[in-house]
Amino acid sequence: MNALINISCFLLLLMFSSCATSLPKHFATNYYKTNEQAIVKIEKLYSKTYKVKPIVAEYTDNTFNYVSIEMKTDSVRYIYEFNVKENRLQDTLQKFGYDTSSVMTLIRDMKSLKCTWINTLDYYVDDKKQSLVFMSIRPKAFDGLFANKKYYTLTFYKQPQYYDAEGRLLDKRNRKRLRKVNNETFWRINDKVCYTVIDHFR
Numbered sequence: 355m356n357a358l359i360n361i362s363c364f365l366l367l368l369m370f371s372s373c374a375t376s377l378p379k380h381f382a383t384n385y386y387k388t389n390e391q392a393i394v395k396i397e398k399l400y401s402k403t404y405k406v407k408p409i410v411a412e413y414t415d416n417t418f419n420y421v422s423i424e425m426k427t428d429s430v431r432y433i434y435e436f437n438v439k440e441n442r443l444q445d446t447l448q449k450f451g452y453d454t455s456s457v458m459t460l461i462r463d464m465k466s467l468k469c470t471w472i473n474t475l476d477y478y479v480d481d482k483k484q485s486l487v488f489m490s491i492r493p494k495a496f497d498g499l500f501a502n503k504k505y506y507t508l509t510f511y512k513q514p515q516y517y518d519a520e521g522r523l524l525d526k527r528n529r530k531r532l533r534k535v536n537n538e539t540f541w542r543i544n545d546k547v548c549y550t551v552i553d554h555f556r
Contacts, residue, residue, distance in 0.1 A: 382506055382541070382549050389467065396463050397487050397510050400472050403456045410473045411461060418465040423457075425450045438465070468492045470505065475535070479526050486511050488535075507550050509535055514545035523548050 386393065403409060410424035414435060422435045423446070432450070436443040438461060447454045464472065471490040476483055487510040516524040518532075521542040525533040532539055540548040 382551060383543060385506060386508070386543050386547070386549065392463070392467050393489070393491075393508070396460065396467065396469060396472065397489065399456065399460050399463065400489075401487055401510075403453065403460060404474060407450075407452055408474075409452065409457065410471075411457075411464060412471045413464065413469075418468065421461055423447070425452070438462075475509075477535075484512070504551050507538070507552055508543075509540060509548055511546045511548075515542075515548065517542040517548075 400411075408426040412422040412424075414420045414422050419438060420435055421438055421443070422433060423443075425432045425434070425446075427450075434446055436446070444454050444458065447457050460472075463469075469489060469491050471488075473488050474485050475488045476485050478484065489508045489510070491506045491508070516526055516529050518524055518529075523533045523535075523540040523542070525531045534540075535550075538550045538552055540550045542548050
């Protein structure tokens with residue numbers, strides 16, 4: 355009888371381990387599909403804003419009340435932290451020549467989606483410079499899935515990418531080699547968007 359109970363417990367643990375391993379992948383894909391409209395809106399607005407004048411936005415607190423803005427000129431990079439409600443935020447954006455309305459909309463949309471950070475990242479394919487949008491999100495639902503704090507990190511490419519049979523992002527030059535971004539393996543959501551789950555947001 356005890357042997358039967360032990361075998362049953364072992365099988366249950368094995369099933370739970372298998373489910374736990376695949377859970378982040380299924381959750382991330384479902385999360386993207388459920389929130390795709392909001393996510394794509396933020397990515398497009400950011401890309402449009404960045405193209406006119408480079409900017410990086412990062413929420414620095416768990417309540418999403420304080421935002422750090424990185425503003426770039428031809429020779430200098432400025433980083434300021436603001437309470438999202440203070441007038442100084444809009445005044446500073448205007449001073450540095452940003453479209454205040456677009457940036458404020460971006461900041462509000464990031465807060466509504468719990469997007470902690472958005473930036474661009476340069477990379478090279480066949481010695482040609484490319485760029486992608488990098489976005490980190492902290493969904494509340496992650497609290498119930500992981501013991502430690504985790505972030506759902508997305509990369510948005512301008513061209514379709516290559517993936518292996520398991521859905522892992524591949525290097526275009528050598529389709530058998532994984533392409534890692536910031537030393538992380540990314541997984542397919544669609545041809546141009548992939549994700550990873552990490553314990554830091556940038």
